[in-house]
Amino acid sequence: MRVLLTAASLDARTGAELYVYDVATGLLARGHRPVAFAPQLGHVAEHLRDATVPVARSLDDLGEPPDLIHGQDNHVFLTALLRFPGVPGVRVCHGWEDERPTRFPRIRRYVAVDDTVRDRMTGEWGLPATAVSTVRNFADLRRFVPRAPLPSSPSRALLFSNYAAAHAAVVRQACLGAGLPLDVAGSSVGVAADHPEALLGQYDVVFAKGRCAIEAMAVGAAVILCDASGAGPMVTTTNIADLHRVNFGLRALSSPLSPAVLAQELARYDAGDAARVSAHVRAVASMDDAVDRLVEVYEQAWHDQAASPAPADDDLRAAAAYLTSLGPRLSWTQSTRAITYQMLRRAYFRLQRVPVARRLLAGRRGAQRLQRRLRP
Helix, strand or coil, X not given: CXXXXXXXXXXXXXXXXXXXXXXXXXXXXXXXXXXXXXXXXXXXXXXXXXXXXXXXXXXXXXXXXXXXXXXXXXXXXXXXXXXXXXXXEXXXXXXXXXXXXXXXXXXXXXXXXXXHHHHHHXXXXXXXXXXXXXXXXXXXXXXXXXXXXXXXXCCCEXXXXXXXXXXXXXXXXXXXXXXXXXXXEEHXXXXXXXXXXXXXXXXXXXXXXXXXXXXXXXXXXXXEEEECCEEEXXXXXXXXXXXXXXXXXXXXXXXXXXXXXXXXXXXXXXXXXXHHHHHHHHHHCEHHHHHHHHHHHHHHHHHHHHHCCCXXXXXXXXXXXXXXXXHHHHHHHCCHHHHHHHHHXXXXXXHCCCHHHHHHHHCCHHHHHHHHHHCC
């Protein structure tokens, strides 16, 4: 199967972009023919090419149409569907805050990465439950190999998140109270983690959520769920099944983010239980299983389209409805408010990479409010 994977960007190491990398390389290993397309290319695109996955900046660069289009956003995905008439699509939703999927006749199947996203897709966005599959997030177990056994007491901790600047001070305070040195990795603090598989195994405790948490557990670290929006529990053998269903993400972060809450979770550190958690993750959250499941969804979408092709007029009507919906957004992006917002947002994240400026921003209530407003 020739699969076109679309993304708004293939530059920064964000969850959606790395998802494209993992799925594309997984498809290639199974004998399929993946091609990636994004208007903006960069770091992740280079890694895809290193893995011999073709990457296109323009759809005109594709010399033959795909059999299926895998999309992760509305605009780029819809552009690819219109460029290749008759080709079915599968739309993947990665988080609660994803944009509402555009309804289009040739989007035959939808994929949610957890129960939280699926609930919004079927309970708020009106997608039929029969068309929505859940394919949970995963780790590439060939890259994220088990570390040496954890010590009986932790000696090193890591906060691992692209948005770590927003909550590093709270996590650091909790670790300080426990006498535990903390390192921080993520784009917002200017510490890129290009090879997380080599980084994570150096730490006994990792503060993370979502995909980062899965990868940390896969190598054998004890994981405490945490993000700027809230704190979650230490992942243990008693709660891992429930937490996996919500992708170790938003629904799991139900406690206030405070040093006291995080210190309480640190006190639950158990090296033996963390090893059993790691074994469980490696058994149920492998990239190989997830890609196999995605291929099944692709095949279902392809057969649906072959059995009842969508009329071309339906495609055009859906495209017209989408273009109509863009009108208000295009007007807003040209407004003074939108331009100011984008300038402030870029300035804020650039300042987060400067240690002195980062400390000043973290210490001011106004900056903290700005931070919440500007966070993606």
